[in-house]
Amino acid sequence: MDLQQLSVKFFVTAGSRVDQDALIPVFHRWIREQRLEERVLVDVADYRHVHHGPGVMLIAHDAHYGLDEEDGEPGLLYSRKRDEVGDADDKLRAAFDKTLAACAHLQGEPDLQPLSFRGDRALVRVQSRLVADNSAASFAELAPHLEKLARALYPESTPSVRHVGDPRAPLSAEISADGDPGIEALRARI
Amino acid sequence: MRTWKERLGGEMPPAWADEIDAFEHEMELRRQGKLDEKVFAETRLRRGAYGQRYDNGQRHDGEQTRALNFPCGDLTKGPSTVWDAPGMERIKLPMGKVSHRQLEVLAEVAEEYSDAILHVTTRQDIQLHFVNIDDTPDLMRRLAAVGITTREACGNSVRNVTACPYAGVCGDASFDVTPYANALTFFLLGHKDAQDFGRKFKIAFSGCEGHACGLTTIHDIGCIAAERQEGGVTKRGFSFYVGGGLGAVPHKAQLLYEFLPEEELLPVSQAVCRVFARLGEKKNRNKARLKFLVAKLGIDEFRRLVEAEREVLPEDERWTTALTDDPVTPEIPTKDAAPLEPGDYGEGFERWRRTNVIPQAQPGYATAIVRLPLGDITSSQTRALVDLAREHCGDTARTTVEQNIVYRWIPEASLPAFHDGLARIGLADGGAGTIEDITACPGTDTCKLGISASRGLAGELENRLSTKAESLDDDVRKLRIKASGCFNACGQHHVSDIGFLGVSRNVGGRRVSHFQLVVGGQWTQNGASYGLAIGAFPSKRIPDLVDRLTEYWIAERQPGERFQDFIKRSGRAKLKKALDDLRHVPAYEEDPSFFADWGDAREYTIGDMGVGECAGEVVTLAEFGLAASEREVFEAQLHFDQGDALKAATLAYGAMLSAAKGLIKQQNPDISDDADAIVREFRERFHDTQLFHDPYAGAKFASYLFKTHEEPPEKGDGVDQEAARRHIEEAQLFIEAAHACYDRMQTQVASA
Numbered sequence: 001m002d003l004q005q006l007s008v009k010f011f012v013t014a015g016s017r018v019d020q021d022a023l024i025p026v027f028h029r030w031i032r033e034q035r036l037e038e039r040v041l042v043d044v045a046d047y048r049h050v051h052h053g054p055g056v057m058l059i060a061h062d063a064h065y066g067l068d069e070e071d072g073e074p075g076l077l078y079s080r081k082r083d084e085v086g087d088a089d090d091k092l093r094a095a096f097d098k099t100l101a102a103c104a105h106l107q108g109e110p111d112l113q114p115l116s117f118r119g120d121r122a123l124v125r126v127q128s129r130l131v132a133d134n135s136a137a138s139f140a141e142l143a144p145h146l147e148k149l150a151r152a153l154y155p156e157s158t159p160s161v162r163h164v165g166d167p168r169a170p171l172s173a174e175i176s177a178d179g180d181p182g183i184e185a186l187r188a189r190i
Numbered sequence: 191m192r193t194w195k196e197r198l199g200g201e202m203p204p205a206w207a208d209e210i211d212a213f214e215h216e217m218e219l220r221r222q223g224k225l226d227e228k229v230f231a232e233t234r235l236r237r238g239a240y241g242q243r244y245d246n247g248q249r250h251d252g253e254q255t256r257a258l259n260f261p262c263g264d265l266t267k268g269p270s271t272v273w274d275a276p277g278m279e280r281i282k283l284p285m286g287k288v289s290h291r292q293l294e295v296l297a298e299v300a301e302e303y304s305d306a307i308l309h310v311t312t313r314q315d316i317q318l319h320f321v322n323i324d325d326t327p328d329l330m331r332r333l334a335a336v337g338i339t340t341r342e343a344c345g346n347s348v349r350n351v352t353a354c355p356y357a358g359v360c361g362d363a364s365f366d367v368t369p370y371a372n373a374l375t376f377f378l379l380g381h382k383d384a385q386d387f388g389r390k391f392k393i394a395f396s397g398c399e400g401h402a403c404g405l406t407t408i409h410d411i412g413c414i415a416a417e418r419q420e421g422g423v424t425k426r427g428f429s430f431y432v433g434g435g436l437g438a439v440p441h442k443a444q445l446l447y448e449f450l451p452e453e454e455l456l457p458v459s460q461a462v463c464r465v466f467a468r469l470g471e472k473k474n475r476n477k478a479r480l481k482f483l484v485a486k487l488g489i490d491e492f493r494r495l496v497e498a499e500r501e502v503l504p505e506d507e508r509w510t511t512a513l514t515d516d517p518v519t520p521e522i523p524t525k526d527a528a529p530l531e532p533g534d535y536g537e538g539f540e541r542w543r544r545t546n547v548i549p550q551a552q553p554g555y556a557t558a559i560v561r562l563p564l565g566d567i568t569s570s571q572t573r574a575l576v577d578l579a580r581e582h583c584g585d586t587a588r589t590t591v592e593q594n595i596v597y598r599w600i601p602e603a604s605l606p607a608f609h610d611g612l613a614r615i616g617l618a619d620g621g622a623g624t625i626e627d628i629t630a631c632p633g634t635d636t637c638k639l640g641i642s643a644s645r646g647l648a649g650e651l652e653n654r655l656s657t658k659a660e661s662l663d664d665d666v667r668k669l670r671i672k673a674s675g676c677f678n679a680c681g682q683h684h685v686s687d688i689g690f691l692g693v694s695r696n697v698g699g700r701r702v703s704h705f706q707l708v709v710g711g712q713w714t715q716n717g718a719s720y721g722l723a724i725g726a727f728p729s730k731r732i733p734d735l736v737d738r739l740t741e742y743w744i745a746e747r748q749p750g751e752r753f754q755d756f757i758k759r760s761g762r763a764k765l766k767k768a769l770d771d772l773r774h775v776p777a778y779e780e781d782p783s784f785f786a787d788w789g790d791a792r793e794y795t796i797g798d799m800g801v802g803e804c805a806g807e808v809v810t811l812a813e814f815g816l817a818a819s820e821r822e823v824f825e826a827q828l829h830f831d832q833g834d835a836l837k838a839a840t841l842a843y844g845a846m847l848s849a850a851k852g853l854i855k856q857q858n859p860d861i862s863d864d865a866d867a868i869v870r871e872f873r874e875r876f877h878d879t880q881l882f883h884d885p886y887a888g889a890k891f892a893s894y895l896f897k898t899h900e901e902p903p904e905k906g907d908g909v910d911q912e913a914a915r916r917h918i919e920e921a922q923l924f925i926e927a928a929h930a931c932y933d934r935m936q937t938q939v940a941s942a
Contacts, residue, residue, distance in 0.1 A: 002191060005302060025791035032251040040258050042276060043244060045305060045320070046635065046789045049563040049649045051571070051616025054306055059320050061260060061274060064305055070570055081303075082322065127302050130194060130328075168294060168573055170301060 001141045003091045004083045004128035007170075008099040009068060010117045010183070011075035018074040020048045020055045022111045023067055027058040035105060037098070038062055065102050076103045076117060079127070088145045093190055096122070096149065100187045107183065120154075120180040125170045132171040139163040139173060150175045153189050194328040201335040209341060210334060213237050214327040215821045215828075221265060221273075224824075229817045231268025232807040238280040238343030239326050241268065241803045242319060242636050245275035252792030267323055270801060276320040278636060279304070279329060280343040284375040285353040285368055285395070286314030286589035286596075290576045293587065295336045297569035297576075299329050308572060310565040312629060312682050313392070314352045314589045315343065319636050341379060345806040346387040348463070351375040353395040354403035355588035355596040358521065361551035363397025364415035365426060367404075370455060371395040371413075373512040377456050378463065386467040386811050386859060388478035390804065392435070393459070396716050399429070405591060406716040408434045408685060410466075410480040411459060412443045413450075414716065427451045432462060432492065433484030436679035440720045441481035444489045446496065456509045461499040465492070467859070472808050521584040521599060527554025528603035535606045541660075542609055542620040550598065556605060557598045558583075559622035560612060563652060564630055564645050565593030571615050578611040591682070592629050594622060625662065625669045625740075626655040629682060633675025633692060634787065638800035640675035642692025642703040646788025647732055648673050654733050666740045669753060670713050673705070678804060683708050685717035687753050688736060693726050694796050697775045703729040703787040703794045709739070709765065710757030722757060724765050730784050731772045742768050811859060812932050815852015816925065819845040823921045826914075835914035839903035842914070842921035846895045849928035850876075856935060869899045882931045891927035894920040 012018060024044060031041040040061035047053045047066075054077070057066035061082065068077035078099035083091070103117040124146060132138035143161055150159035154177035165172035181189075199207070216233050219225040225233075247258050260274035267273045281296070288296070296316055300308050303325040304318035311317055321329065330340055342348055351371050358366035374393065378384050384391065393411040396404025406412025412431035417424050430450040434443025450458055462480075469487075471478040484492050535543075546559045560575065567575070575595070579587060584599030600608055612618035621627050628651055631637065633644030651671060659667060673690040674681035683689025690705035704726040711721030727735050747756045757765070775784050787794050826841035847865055850872040854861045857875055861868060876882035877892045884891060903909045903917060 024789065028252055028791045031249075032253060040260055040274075042258060042320075043249065044790075046646070046649075047305075047307060047566065048789075049652070050307070050566050050568055051563075053566070053568050053571075057305060059276065059305070061276075064320070070568070079306075129298060129302065130191065130197070166570075166573060168298075169570070 001088050001145070002085055002131060003088045003126055003142075003145075004131045005080050005126065006091060006095040007077060007079040007125040007127055008095045009075045009077040009123040010099060010103050010119070011073055011121055011123075013116045013118050016074075016115045017113070018055075018067055018069070018115070019112060020067060023056040026106075026109050026112060027056060030058060030105070036060070036065070036102060063098065067106075075123070076106060078102060089148060092124075092145055092149050096153075097187070097190045100183055100190065103183045104187060117183050118180055119182050119186050120178070121174065121176045123164070123172065123174050125172045127170040129170065134165050134167050134169050134171045136163065138171045142171060142173060146173055146175060150177070153177070153186055154179075154181065155189070156181070194331050198331050198335040202331060203334065206334040206339055206341075207331070210327055210330045212821055213330070215824050216817065217323070217327070219820055219824055220267065225817060225820055226813075227266050227268055227271075228807045229809050229813050231271065231803070232345050232809040233817065234267060234323070234326075235345030235803055235806050236342050236347055237326065237330065238282070238340030239321075239323055240278040240280055240344045241271050241638055241800070242276055242278045243634065243638050243640065243798060243800065245272055245277060245638065246270045246800050247272040247275060248798075250792065250795045250797045255797055268803070268807070273323060277323055279318045279321045279326060279340065280311070281316045281318070281333060281338060281340050282343045282350040283314055283316060283338070283589055284351050285357065285371045286355055287368070287586050288316075288589065289336075289586050290580055292336045292338055293572055293576050295332055295338075297572040299332055300572075301569040303329050306569045308567050308569070309632075310562055310567075310589045310593045310595065312591050312593060312631065312680060313350050314355075314591060315350050316589065317632075319632075339379070344390075344803065346389055346391075346808065347806075348378045348381075348384050348391045348393065351393045351395070352404070352409075352591065354397050354401070355590045356403060356548065356557060356598075357395070357397050359550040359552065359555070359557055359598050360397055360401075361549075362400060364417050365397065367395040367397050367413070367415050369513065370428075370452065374456060374459055377508055377512045378459065381460070381463070382859075383460055383467060384463045385814070387463075388470045388472040388808055389475060389480075390806065391463070391466065391480065400715055402685075402713040402715070402717060403591075404716055405682070405685065406431055406434070407443045408436050408440070408682070408717050409443060410435065411462060412716065413455070416449055418449050425451060428455060430458065433481045433489075435479050435481040436682060436684050437479070438476075438677040438679075440679065440684045441485060442720070444484060446489065446493055452513065453510055456512060457500055457503055457506070458496065460506075461496045461503060464499045464503075465495045469495070475808070521586055523555065523584050523599035523601070524580065524582060525601045525604060527552065528601040529554055530602040530605055535609075538613070538618065538620075539606055539609050542618055543605065545620045545624055546622040547605060549602075552599075554602055555598075556600050556602050557596055558600055558605065558608060559590070560595045560597065560617050561619045561622050561627055562594050562617070563619075564628075564648055567595075567617075571617060574611075574615045575617065578608060581611075582608045592623065592627065594627070619656070621656065621659055621667075623670070624659065624667045625671060626652055626659045627670075628652050629670075629672040629686070631674050631680035633673070634790070634798070637675055637802075639678060639802040639804070640692065641694055641796060641799065642675055642705055642729055643787040643789055644673040644675040644681055644690070644692055646790065647690065647705065647729060650788050651733055651736060655736075662740075663744050665753070666744065669740065671736070678802070682717075683711070684720040685711045685713050686721065687711065687713070688739065689721050690732065694794070695726060695728075695775075698777060700778055700785055701794050701796055702775050702784055705729055705732055707735065707769070710754045712754055719754070722762055724762060724769065725773065727769070727772050728775050728784055729787055735769060735772050738769060738772065811855035812852040815848050815855060816928055816932065819849035819852065819921075819925045819928070822848055823918060823925060826918050826921065830911070830914050830918060833911070835911050836903060836909045838914040839909045839917040842917040843898045843902055845921045846898065846924045849925045850895060853882075853928055853931060853935075856932075865899060865902075869895065876931065881935070882927065884927055884930065891924050894924045
């Protein structure tokens with residue numbers, strides 16, 4: 001499976017404050033400081049007015065970042081837009097690496113506190129419907145790659161990978177683990 | 191992995207599939223530097239692929255302007271427009287009509303190619319932002335497969351034909367304008383008489399005189415349904431207006447015909463297009479809209495020209511068949527009509543029902559307006575909305591010029607369940623068409639021309655006004671607010687009670703975002719009158735200004751005095767005085783927040799403004815013809831590479847015809863597509879006059895066309911690879927000669 005346009009979301013912890021207003025200056029500063037490892041950070045898009053929407057987004061050439069609130073579950077969503085052909089496992093690792101890096105940066109922003117991310121649950125999507133639909137058959141193809149990654153991320157537990165979402169949505173899966181090793185530990189394991 | 195082209199091959203209308211392939215080939219030619227950037231810009235605009243802020247490769251980050259180093263390097267998709275820079279895709283929805291399946295696909299493409307947001311525009315389009323041009327052909331194919339074309343969504347062309355979203359269900363309409371708007375849409379789509387405009391061309395339909403829905407007064411052509419009794423028979427037609435438009439210099443459309451019979455709708459519209467193409471301004475884009483031509487000529491002279499043009503128009507059977515051959519499928523309700531049973535459905539439902547529900551002409555059914563904040567809806571919300579609509583509504587929705595979605599054919603008894611469903615996805619806000627339902631163009635969020643943050647302002651005002659909407663005076667609640675990011679007026683601020691357009695002011699050596707206040711425009715009667723400009727106020731004071739202005743009206747009005755009448759009576763000077771203290775901008779050191787715009791943390795600048803693409807590029811018919819010939823010869827090469835010699839040779843011959851036809855169009859815009867006619871006219875106009883002659887090779891290149899025309903490549907004619915290669919080479923030389931000829935013609939025009 002040639003994974004195109006992966007997205008990864010790590011959800012905020014229960015005690016977190018999701019302050020989209022405060023995120024606007026943070027993302028503008030990230031662009032100025034080239035804080036993320038992206039080829040081109042382009043702009044900040046403001047969707048605060050949309051119910052359970054993508055919130056405030058940082059638009060880059062290759063991917064978008066944002067504190068997404070879909071289904072009322074806020075989390076950092078990394079959404080890949082441009083891809084080359086490549087190895088599925090490499091692409092998954094790269095997407096998780098970028099997502100976790102952004103989570104770590106946000107956790108370190110004083111104006112956004114308290115804000116932290118749960119390391120025990122992640123939503124993964126293959127947005128390209130050319131690659132896959134959100135069917136059991138597509139999930140069966142994707143699952144071994146996710147399980148391999150999950151084992152690397154959660155060596156101390158038995159992580160689970162399950163198929164989720166509306167059949168019309170992009171191919172979606174959730175990885176979850178018994179314990180939360182924390183964002184930094186996950187980054188180290190990528 | 192199969193491509194979208196392969197997967198959807200059989201699902202797209204063949205002509206639309208070919209057009210998208212052609213666009214993809216033109217993209218490739220542009221990448222190779224074989225297609226001029228100006229020509230490609232207009233080509234892409236005519237496919238709806240529009241520019242977006244920062245696409246010149248620069249952005250002010252709050253401290254300095256920095257280069258955005260996109261991986262494409264120097265490759266451009268238009269003058270000063272970087273190839274890789276995110277762009278906007280505008281998707282035409284004629285009459286705002288969209289089926290459930292179309293909405294699902296729009297949700298998909300928004301998710302994959304954009305930012306998972308569908309944005310409804312003030313002309314019933316849907317726009318996707320942050321789209322890479324490389325994704326646009328597949329995006330277009332997926333839309334084409336469900337019956338949506340983006341052709342002529344932008345550029346100097348006939349834009350989306352808009353219509354009242356209540357057409358067919360409104361009790362006040364003379365008749366349902368949908369079939370007529372649909373017929374005119376597809377009659378003019380790609381029509382040869384609508385390809386040589388100096389600016390865009392907008393058409394709107396309304397079912398009645400009284401309501402605002404069609405906004406016919408602000409359009410190049412505005413049609414209001416009308417009926418007339420003739421010999422005891424009810425005859426359908428239209429009050430036919432021309433030359434309206436907003437922008438920096440708003441013009442109200444003028445009545446061309448009190449009653450234009452339905453069978454004359456298409457030919458007269460075609461005649462108007464021909465007059466506009468022939469006499470409209472082409473060089474000065476600021477004077478190129480039809481409104482300037484109508485104003486310059488006067489309506490009587492314009493009418494005379496239209497009638498003269500109509501007189502000589504070659505008969506076209508589509509004038510009548512288009513009204514009947516491709517009928518609009520009647521909307522089918524999901525459920526039978528049923529009245530709403532008396533009961534307590536909760537305050538939220540009652541409030542929503544008061545403002546967002548309109549009884550239909552058909553008893554027992556209602557229409558519901560789904561309010562979209564700033565016109566935005568997510569892909570997930572869209573899918574949920576479609577599910578809800580499939581359960582309760584008719585089989586299509588209509589987008590509105592107030593950036594909402596209207597669902598029709600809801601049994602009144604189903605309204606509470608529909609409302610509950612909307613509440614579950616955060617779309618049950620009441621207040622549609624009231625002061626809290628604000629219209630705004632994209633402004634500085636994404637538009638290259640934006641001066642101020644119209645969406646940021648609208649969002650702020652919606653937040654503030656919705657929290658106190660219930661406590662506002664009833665008459666204040668009924669007012670409408672519209673905001674544009676600049677004078678181009680895409681937010682339609684001229685026809686609102688309280689309108690704003692973005693401007694900037696220099697205060698103490700720093701730029702400050704302001705909005706010019708325009709008050710007293712009339713929304714009803716299709717946008718009957720335009721508002722009065724009062725003055726510019728700092729963006730950050732606009733919420734206070736709205737409070738002040740509305741309170742002032744309530745306090746000072748005479749009994750029963752409408753807002754528009756109050757504004758007229760008060761006059762500019764008095765209003766200005768009442769609001770004057772709100773013009774003050776504190777020093778930067780005192781309050782730096784005034785020096786940043788709504789929703790933007792950066793210090794305000796106008797340095798990010800670019801050259802707009804609203805006007806498109808003025809590309810002559812010859813340039814289009816030459817670009818088409820380049821594409822065809824490119825396609826010929828592709829077929830040659832695949833070993834299809836006959837197809838390659840045929841395309842090469844077609845490329846020469848396209849180039850010749852393009853040149854002829856400079857002298858005779860009515861040249862037909864017939865090969866014999868093209869070659870005959872080319873011989874007369876370019877060969878016999880020696881206009882096409884190469885200074886060194888003489889008539890050599892012209893002879894390639896004549897020779898191939900005499901013996902065109904045909905099946906069984908033994909067109910082998912060698913012959914195909916020769917055809918392609920000759921076509922390339924002919925096209926080069928055509929370019930040289932065109933250059934000489936332009937030089938002659940310039941010297942003259």
